[in-house]
Amino acid sequence: MPAQIKPAWWKEMAVYQVWPRSFCDGNGDGVGDLWGVLEKLDYIKSLGVDAIWFSPLYPSPNADYGYDIADYTDISTDYGNLELFRRVLREAHARDLKVFMDLVINHSSDEHEWFRKSKEEPASPYHDYYFWRKGKGKKPPNNWKSTFEGGAWEYDGDLQEYYLHVFAKKQPDLNMANPALRREIKDILRFWLEMGVDGFREDVITYIAKKEGLPNGFPLPIGTGLEHYTNQPKVKDYLREFRDEVLAPFGAFTVGEAPMMTPRTAKEFISEGEDQLLNLMFHFQHMEADCILTDWIPTPFRLRKLKKVFSAWQRELRGVAWNALYLENHDHPRIISRYGSEKYRVESGKMLAAVYLLQSGTPFIYQGQEIGMVNNRLDSVEKFKDVVTFNNQKLFRKLGISSARYLRLANRRSRENARTPMQWSAAPHAGFSRAEPWFCVNPNYPEINVAAAEADAFSLLHWYRALLRFRKENPLVVYGDYREYKKNSRSLYVYAREHEGKRLLVICSFSEKPVRFRAPPGFDLLHGKRVFGNYAPPERQNDQFLTKPYECRVYLFE
Numbered sequence: 200m201p202a203q204i205k206p207a208w209w210k211e212m213a214v215y216q217v218w219p220r221s222f223c224d225g226n227g228d229g230v231g232d233l234w235g236v237l238e239k240l241d242y243i244k245s246l247g248v249d250a251i252w253f254s255p256l257y258p259s260p261n262a263d264y265g266y267d268i269a270d271y272t273d274i275s276t277d278y279g280n281l282e283l284f285r286r287v288l289r290e291a292h293a294r295d296l297k298v299f300m301d302l303v304i305n306h307s308s309d310e311h312e313w314f315r316k317s318k319e320e321p322a323s324p325y326h327d328y329y330f331w332r333k334g335k336g337k338k339p340p341n342n343w344k345s346t347f348e349g350g351a352w353e354y355d356g357d358l359q360e361y362y363l364h365v366f367a368k369k370q371p372d373l374n375m376a377n378p379a380l381r382r383e384i385k386d387i388l389r390f391w392l393e394m395g396v397d398g399f400r401e402d403v404i405t406y407i408a409k410k411e412g413l414p415n416g417f418p419l420p421i422g423t424g425l426e427h428y429t430n431q432p433k434v435k436d437y438l439r440e441f442r443d444e445v446l447a448p449f450g451a452f453t454v455g456e457a458p459m460m461t462p463r464t465a466k467e468f469i470s471e472g473e474d475q476l477l478n479l480m481f482h483f484q485h486m487e488a489d490c491i492l493t494d495w496i497p498t499p500f501r502l503r504k505l506k507k508v509f510s511a512w513q514r515e516l517r518g519v520a521w522n523a524l525y526l527e528n529h530d531h532p533r534i535i536s537r538y539g540s541e542k543y544r545v546e547s548g549k550m551l552a553a554v555y556l557l558q559s560g561t562p563f564i565y566q567g568q569e570i571g572m573v574n575n576r577l578d579s580v581e582k583f584k585d586v587v588t589f590n591n592q593k594l595f596r597k598l599g600i601s602s603a604r605y606l607r608l609a610n611r612r613s614r615e616n617a618r619t620p621m622q623w624s625a626a627p628h629a630g631f632s633r634a635e636p637w638f639c640v641n642p643n644y645p646e647i648n649v650a651a652a653e654a655d656a657f658s659l660l661h662w663y664r665a666l667l668r669f670r671k672e673n674p675l676v677v678y679g680d681y682r683e684y685k686k687n688s689r690s691l692y693v694y695a696r697e698h699e700g701k702r703l704l705v706i707c708s709f710s711e712k713p714v715r716f717r718a719p720p721g722f723d724l725l726h727g728k729r730v731f732g733n734y735a736p737p738e739r740q741n742d743q744f745l746t747k748p749y750e751c752r753v754y755l756f757e
């Protein structure tokens with residue numbers, strides 16, 4: 200290992216993300232909950248992960264499914280209660296699984312008591328917890344646009360003031376410049392850490408400071424004002440304060456979510472040393488290989504774009520900071536339906552798993568990814584549930600896109616594809632619930648489900664387990680150097696890892712068509728051990744071969 204890489208538990212761990220509403224319904228009301236999580240803890244452990252990240256479990260009116268929090272120190276009755284959460288925490292810890300909560304502090308719900316008071320008692324200290332401003336004549340205070348829809352200001356007729364919301368209007372932005380609010384946030388952090396929670400995933404953390412004076416932004420079709428509400432210098436001051444006063448004394452783990460993040464900027468937050476503000480950062484760049492800026496503006500998939508991003512992050516962070524690796528979460532369509540192929544679901548799913556799990560970094564796996572869940576196809580827009588899908592519908596209608604075309608787009612590109620109930624078995628409702636689930640189960644569940652995958656030795660599920668085991672057993676995968684080969688190929692992604700005399704060669708085809716592969720110089724496949732392959736082993740090992748659809752082979756050289 201290069202002298203500069205310091206081993207750490209959070210570099211060696213793998214994390215499983217639970218989006219609670221759709222994970223497992225234990226009390227039979229059609230909504231996933233913590234009773235369901237308790238039932239499935241052994242399953243989560245069996246994957247070989249070391250931690251669980253729970254998307255928000257707090258009370259919420261669900262305008263953005265939990266990312267609009269109405270009470271930061273309680274558990275939603277949809278999911279259980281605090282006592283049940285404590286039990287989940289104990290049971291997870293008993294299995295050596297750490298637990299990370301989602302921390303959403305850029306905004307609260309408009310149903311949070313703070314917001315209610317800020318509105319009903321404008322003379323109270325709560326008024327300044329949010330951005331309440333007078334308009335400019337009949338216009339809002341500035342030209343900022345919301346990331347979700349339309350303007351970023353909502354007018355309140357009683358107060359005759361506007362409040363800022365860079366997401367939905369039920370998600371008013373919190374004014375982090377207010378020290379009393381920051382004290383509340385630190386109390387919230389302490390509340391969970393004292394209970395035993397091990398860390399936090401921090402939602403849009405680079406948005407939590409706004410430029411003083413809230414100046415107009417450069418006019419854009421969406422996101423006007425971004426340059427004033429993302430990545431302001433004050434973000435670092437707030438994070439430093441949270442770290443020094445609360446997080447560091449507890450040894451808490453943190454991963455920040457940061458749209459529009461580049462390796463250079465990420466390093467300002469996650470470079471190791473005294474001024475490290477977060478352990479890891481989720482960036483979005485590798486999620487843009489088949490779209491422009493947002494999932495909703497699709498382009499054909501471009502492997503070279505994907506490889507360039509992956510390699511840049513591997514190279515730039517090497518020895519300085521640590522990568523967070525993911526291909527799915529609750530905000531994107533399913534990866535097989537995007538970068539792989541539903542026709543070659545298992546083959547391409549295995550290839551995609553190897554592509555990212557064998558890189559240097561801490562991997563995150565999203566519920567259902569490990570069994571190769573794919574996008575859903577709904578037959579009407581009314582069946583969707585998400586604020587983004589509804590808001591985009593209005594936006595696209597204005598652009599003259601027909602409802603039928605919008606439905607096709609939403610089926611392909613909405614994040615709701617990742618939010619269908621987890622498919623546990625071929626039983627009714629995919630074994631997710633005894634009752635009618637809150638959201639449509641993907642009709643492919645009789646074929647794609649955990650029970651079927653458990654019973655099939657060649658399933659994607661067993662492949663994920665094997666890859667995670669291999670990563671655990673081989674420090675090469677965690678700490679090794681990374682080098683990319685065949686950079687110009689539009690079909691093959693080939694990279695090597697090297698560590699203490701051992702080398703790993705990862706060969707992945709992103710194509711259905713056969714592609715000729717020749718081993719790079721210095722890698723004699725005849726002398727390598729084929730440790731993974733998503734097809735039967737070749738009869739004769741050769742240094743060159745024609746790939747099968749979405750073929751993946753991994754060779755170890757010792």
Ligand code: NOJ
Binds near residue numbers: 266402456529
């Ligand atoms: C990022 C979260 O992951 C997403 O689900 C949410 O809609 C926005 N932040 C706003 O909180």
